[in-house]
Amino acid sequence: MRHRSVFITASVVICSAISVSVAAFAQDAALPSWQDGASKQAIVDFVTDVTSEGSADFVPVPERVATFDNDGTLWVEQPMYTQLAFAIDRVHQLAPQHPEWQTTQPFQSILENDMETLSASGEQGLMEIVAATHAGMSTDAFAEIVTRWISTAKDPHFDKAYTSLVYEPMLELMDYLRANGFKTYIVSGGGIEFMRPWTEKVYGIPPEQVVGSSIVSEYKVIDGVPSLERTGKIGFIDDKDGKPVGILSHIGRRPIAAFGNSDGDYQMLQWTTNGAGKRLGMIVHHDDGVREYAYDRDSHFGRLDKGLDDAESQGWHIISMKNDWMTVFPQE
Amino acid sequence: MRHRSVFITASVVICSAISVSVAAFAQDAALPSWQDGASKQAIVDFVTDVTSEGSADFVPVPERVATFDNDGTLWVEQPMYTQLAFAIDRVHQLAPQHPEWQTTQPFQSILENDMETLSASGEQGLMEIVAATHAGMSTDAFAEIVTRWISTAKDPHFDKAYTSLVYEPMLELMDYLRANGFKTYIVSGGGIEFMRPWTEKVYGIPPEQVVGSSIVSEYKVIDGVPSLERTGKIGFIDDKDGKPVGILSHIGRRPIAAFGNSDGDYQMLQWTTNGAGKRLGMIVHHDDGVREYAYDRDSHFGRLDKGLDDAESQGWHIISMKNDWMTVFPQE
Numbered sequence: 001m002r003h004r005s006v007f008i009t010a011s012v013v014i015c016s017a018i019s020v021s022v023a024a025f026a027q028d029a030a031l032p033s034w035q036d037g038a039s040k041q042a043i044v045d046f047v048t049d050v051t052s053e054g055s056a057d058f059v060p061v062p063e064r065v066a067t068f069d070n071d072g073t074l075w076v077e078q079p080m081y082t083q084l085a086f087a088i089d090r091v092h093q094l095a096p097q098h099p100e101w102q103t104t105q106p107f108q109s110i111l112e113n114d115m116e117t118l119s120a121s122g123e124q125g126l127m128e129i130v131a132a133t134h135a136g137m138s139t140d141a142f143a144e145i146v147t148r149w150i151s152t153a154k155d156p157h158f159d160k161a162y163t164s165l166v167y168e169p170m171l172e173l174m175d176y177l178r179a180n181g182f183k184t185y186i187v188s189g190g191g192i193e194f195m196r197p198w199t200e201k202v203y204g205i206p207p208e209q210v211v212g213s214s215i216v217s218e219y220k221v222i223d224g225v226p227s228l229e230r231t232g233k234i235g236f237i238d239d240k241d242g243k244p245v246g247i248l249s250h251i252g253r254r255p256i257a258a259f260g261n262s263d264g265d266y267q268m269l270q271w272t273t274n275g276a277g278k279r280l281g282m283i284v285h286h287d288d289g290v291r292e293y294a295y296d297r298d299s300h301f302g303r304l305d306k307g308l309d310d311a312e313s314q315g316w317h318i319i320s321m322k323n324d325w326m327t328v329f330p331q332e
Numbered sequence: 333m334r335h336r337s338v339f340i341t342a343s344v345v346i347c348s349a350i351s352v353s354v355a356a357f358a359q360d361a362a363l364p365s366w367q368d369g370a371s372k373q374a375i376v377d378f379v380t381d382v383t384s385e386g387s388a389d390f391v392p393v394p395e396r397v398a399t400f401d402n403d404g405t406l407w408v409e410q411p412m413y414t415q416l417a418f419a420i421d422r423v424h425q426l427a428p429q430h431p432e433w434q435t436t437q438p439f440q441s442i443l444e445n446d447m448e449t450l451s452a453s454g455e456q457g458l459m460e461i462v463a464a465t466h467a468g469m470s471t472d473a474f475a476e477i478v479t480r481w482i483s484t485a486k487d488p489h490f491d492k493a494y495t496s497l498v499y500e501p502m503l504e505l506m507d508y509l510r511a512n513g514f515k516t517y518i519v520s521g522g523g524i525e526f527m528r529p530w531t532e533k534v535y536g537i538p539p540e541q542v543v544g545s546s547i548v549s550e551y552k553v554i555d556g557v558p559s560l561e562r563t564g565k566i567g568f569i570d571d572k573d574g575k576p577v578g579i580l581s582h583i584g585r586r587p588i589a590a591f592g593n594s595d596g597d598y599q600m601l602q603w604t605t606n607g608a609g610k611r612l613g614m615i616v617h618h619d620d621g622v623r624e625y626a627y628d629r630d631s632h633f634g635r636l637d638k639g640l641d642d643a644e645s646q647g648w649h650i651i652s653m654k655n656d657w658m659t660v661f662p663q664e
Binding site: 062139183192193196200206207208210214217218219221225226228241242244245248249250251252253267270271274 | 394471515524528532538539540542546549550551553557558560573574576577580581582583584585599602603606
């Protein structure tokens with residue numbers, strides 16, 4: 001074994017040397033869509049500190065974990081979560097097989113485009129919609145349904161594919177972190193199986209680095225063919241208090257950087273930035289009604305209230321979409 | 333961005349070229365503790381097929397997922413699971429603070445070293461022991477308890493540290509797979525938080541690649557300090573039907589190779605080997621009463637019955653510990 005170890009060590013050294021020059025190069029060219037200012041500086045300072053060997057804040061590569069919320073942090077969440085748009089489309093699509101929905105809530109409200117009644121159906125209504133649209137098929141079949149939908153559906157406001165409505169500065173940030181040895185994870189309240197089919201292509205985040213809410217799946221052998229079948233039962237809600245729990249379960253390490261945009265990310269930011277050593281917590285503030293949307297304390301989706309109050313005392317940086325981002329979306 | 337991409341691409345090419353020579357070198361020197369024979373051949377053939385570009389069975393690196401059971405597959409599970417030995421030690425250690433345990437089952441049986449009564453306490457008894465020994469502290473505190481125990485406790489039969497009682501041929505197998513672009517995961521019925529503190533050091537498997545059973549943890553802020561607190565409530569049992577479910581949740585990809593040793597691994601093997609393309613399923617058969625233990629159909633721990641019956645029809649390879657392994661444990 002000795003020869004092999006030496007050989008592998010030698011190649012690791014060569015590759016590491018190359019990585020260092022890639023990182024140094026990346027540092028100069030990094031974050032081109034970020035306006036020079038406090039937010040960009042906070043990112044660059046943090047990365048420089050935790051990656052400089054000999055620095056008191058140096059963090060070894062395996063512990064460089066960064067977590068990102070998805071809705072409103074990596075892509076648009078207005079006028080409603082994309083996954084809700086998917087569920088509504090599914091209800092319309094499945095309606096011919098469910099004539100009873102014409103007169104049963106919450107389905108009737110969707111078919112009649114009555115968003116007020118839909119909202120009033122609350123959590124119970126949402127669970128029924130999830131069970132009807134996200135369950136009763138295998139995980140493979142669901143992944144196909146999501147893939148088909150996401151490649152054709154369009155956001156009505158921007159008239160663009162949902163996967164085009166991702167934030168260019170955040171793509172650059174994830175790229176920059178990865179070039180500096182970070183593992184980037186999504187930690188979202190959205191469905192884990194709704195995100196996994198496209199996160200690798202859109203964000204460069206592979207399925208095993210996606211943490212999200214889930215329904216219970218059951219292993220079944222049907223006519224000799226093994227399958228994982230999606231039940232209508234909620235398994236885990238990866239939001240608020242659930243985010244640090246999801247991080248523990250999937251990652252088993254405490255992140256050193258976390259990025260969110262709503263009070264649903266509060267506990268993830270708190271858990272991340274209260275660890276020992278240098279930490280980075282940032283909140284994307286939607287204050288750009290011209291290029292995207294302006295909302296915070298009163299929004300139905302992505303409400304940011306307590307996070308805004310406590311950011312300063314917690315040491316979290318507020319990213320102003322309007323002032324910190326030179327561009328919002330990737331160029332076509 | 334263009335310059336940076338070109339530069340990164342160039343370094344990826346260089347590193348890939350180095351990796352290829354590492355892999356080629358590894359191929360010759362690989363699996364030195366494996367006797368030449370059907371088992372070793374099955375491994376080498378599989379890896380060669382799925383890693384040869386242009387081969388009909390070629391699998392891209394990100395999809396090269398291999399899962400390993402832990403107890404009885406990577407380390408010794410007799411005369412009892414190591415985690416049970418840990419729990420028993422914890423009961424003895426905590427007994428002074430629990431005088432009531434002297435007369436309360438299942439604790440009394442442990443304190444009186446009465447394994448028969450302990451066994452008879454069944455699943456309910458086990459849950460009570462887990463709640464008393466694995467819960468009521470933070471995840472960080474539990475990791476410290478495990479780390480301290482595992483670095484000092486000794487297996488009574490071999491009089492060695494438990495982490496020395498890992499199978500050298502399986503360490504070589506994981507090494508060989510990783511040198512060929514595989515990501516190796518543990519998928520164990522054991523506790524995820526019981527394994528994570530030491531799997532990186534012992535197996536080269538980082539915490540985020542460990543899947544296991546879990547109790548429910550809750551996020552709490554205690555005197556201003558955020559913490560993940562271990563409750564006594566069972567969250568997920570990663571055994572039998574649970575293994576493919578745990579794989580779905582944590583990995584989000586179907587493995588192409590799986591390794592187990594008991595009927596608890598049946599569904600993981602079945603799920604893995606019934607996928608499209610070339611697959612590898614192997615069962616470690618404990619048939620070496622001289623160097624380790626000989627057991628299968630009637631064993632209390634690691635019972636292998638249905639797996640033995642169905643291996644041939646399912647195309648799973650049986651690894652004979654006695655005949656296929658030149659050495660069992662790593663040299664001191």
